[in-house]
Amino acid sequence: MTAIKFVIIGYGGMGSYHKKELMPNELVQVVGVYDISQTAQDSAREVGLKVYDSLEHVLADETVEAVLIATPNDAHKAIAIAALHAGKHVICEKPVAMNVAELDDILAVAKETGKTFMVHQNRRWDPDFLVIRDLYQTGQIGDLFQIESRVHGANGIPGDWREQAKHGGGMLLDWGVHLIDQLLWLIDSPIKQMSVDFSYILGNEVDDGFILYLTFENGIRALIEVGTTNYSQLPRWYVKGLNGAAKIEDWDLSGELVVATNKADVLAPKPIKAGVGLTKTMAPPSEEATVKHAINPIPADFLPFYQNVFDVMRHGAQPIVKNEQVRKVLQLIDDVFALVEEAK
Ligand code: NAD
Known part of the structure; x- marks a missing residue:
């Protein structure tokens, strides 16, 4: 089993979290980082990571198999398309792109190049x-x-x-x-x-x-x-x-899980004093009518994210986060923005 060699593009909050918390050593090897900020470059060096001086150098490095994109959202599309064209697999942070039109451009290149493009919908x-x-x-x-x-x-x-x-x-x-x-x-x-x-x-x-x-x-x-x-x-x-x-x-x-017992139908709620009034409608269920659980x-x-990423990239397994699902989510977001504009 050879680990997938990744470069992290955007080594801020989430890029460094992937390195520290999410990328298991035996499946994924982080070989370097590219970030436009000096601070991010310094913190990558501090943990012994190679820092590339340009995206072009990352993409020209034949030892690099995949990139993780964890930049601000507007930079995802251009980096993803350049990486796919360079023959790299791509994992992209959410939201995958600014809108569906951008995502469609990325997916067209993923299809053309046959490389994996997968989004980190970790929640x-x-x-x-x-x-x-x-x-x-x-x-x-x-x-x-x-x-x-x-x-x-x-x-x-x-x-x-x-x-x-x-x-x-x-x-x-x-x-x-x-x-x-x-x-x-x-x-x-x-x-x-x-x-x-x-x-x-x-x-x-x-x-x-x-x-x-x-x-x-x-x-x-x-x-x-x-x-x-x-x-x-x-x-x-x-x-x-x-x-x-x-x-x-x-x-x-x-929190609590409240499950109705089979007595719920027969036990009438008792009226309670509520504020300065009386209510049966808003009374809690009688004690026998429900059971509370923690x-x-x-x-x-289903598998952890990077286990699935490994299986997809190495063995052609099905991704848990599918691009058509990601597209549906982004389409709904586009529709919500359109609704907000309409209401202005
Ligand atoms: P951040 O500001 O902490 O880090 C972004 C980094 O990208 C910075 O270091 C910045 O210098 C660098 N950068 C900006 N433009 C770049 C470019 N063109 N090329 C290379 N580097 C560039 O932001 P963050 O909180 O880490 O968010 C990054 C991405 O991760 C966003 O898309 C965000 O939505 C996503 N995110 C996801 C989760 C999650 O739970 N899945 C949580 C937080 C953030």
């Missing part, structure tokens, strides 16, 4: 998402009919390229792409209806958050929300099924 491996996927697939709380997927931060948009439209900044492209990818990978049904609300609370030129409502043809309603001005957070997930509900507070899987981790029933 398919998130433990919280794996729980939701398991609930969806096993029907433990019955058929899901409402899914709310949220991420809330309190620190605004990071003060880097993410604040600038020309670099593909904004939260729809940054976090929206993850949450949309999770949902579209989970729910195999066309979208019937959607609406969106962008926020610009901190006055940036790009969205600092948004709420997206999707209705799928199979009847599932989903809400995707990204916020960067939330000093108090709503749960990461809230999902309702015909036979229960799940609330996952955070990435640590704190949220337990679910192991992924």
Whole structure:
């Protein structure tokens, strides 16, 4: 088994995270780095990595088999196309490109050259998402009919390229792409209806958050929300099924799974005092009508990302993250931007 020789293009936050945390030594060997910033070059040298002085030199190096692109979003397309033309396989960070037209240009070159082009949609491996996927697939709380997927931060948009439209900044492209990818990978049904609300609370030129409502043809309603001005957070997930509900507070899987017992139909809820009034409608279920469980981790029933990358590049295996799925996500993002423009 020979490791795939990679060069990392863009050795900032995510490029260095791939090197330190994600790229297992026996499958992937990072032979060098190319980055336009002196600081990034210095930190690559500090960990003993070769630093290339141009993209052309990376691509001309015949020992390099693949590149990982972890630059700001607007630089992905040109680097991917140049690398594919040079006969390199390409792993690209999300969002794969600024829009579908750019992605189509990349995919045309991938097809022409026969090289692998694959996107790092890593949040398919998130433990919280794996729980939701398991609930969806096993029907433990019955058929899901409402899914709310949220991420809330309190620190605004990071003060880097993410604040600038020309670099593909904004939260729809940054976090929206993850949450949309999770949902579209989970729910195999066309979208019937959607609406969106962008926020610009901190006055940036790009969205600092948004709420997206999707209705799928199979009847599932989903809400995707990204916020960067939330000093108090709503749960990461809230999902309702015909036979229960799940609330996952955070990435640590704190939360609860509430499953209706078969007594639920016969036990009438008791009226409760609510504020200065009385309610039966808003009373909690009687104790015998539900069972509460902790949220337990679910192991992924598919390979880790770089194991799959290795199998795809070395043995022609099927990629877990497929380009047609990535394209569907980006098409939805294009449609959301169009809807926002229309509403102006
Ligand atoms: P960053 O600003 O920390 O790093 C980007 C690096 O790219 C910088 O060092 C910069 O100097 C370099 N760079 C810019 N233009 C370049 C070019 N033309 N050629 C070579 N180097 C160039 O940004 P980041 O947070 O690491 O984000 C990089 C990419 O990774 C983005 O596409 C982002 O969306 C993605 N990302 C993905 C995840 C994830 O969970 N999958 C998390 C964070 C970032």
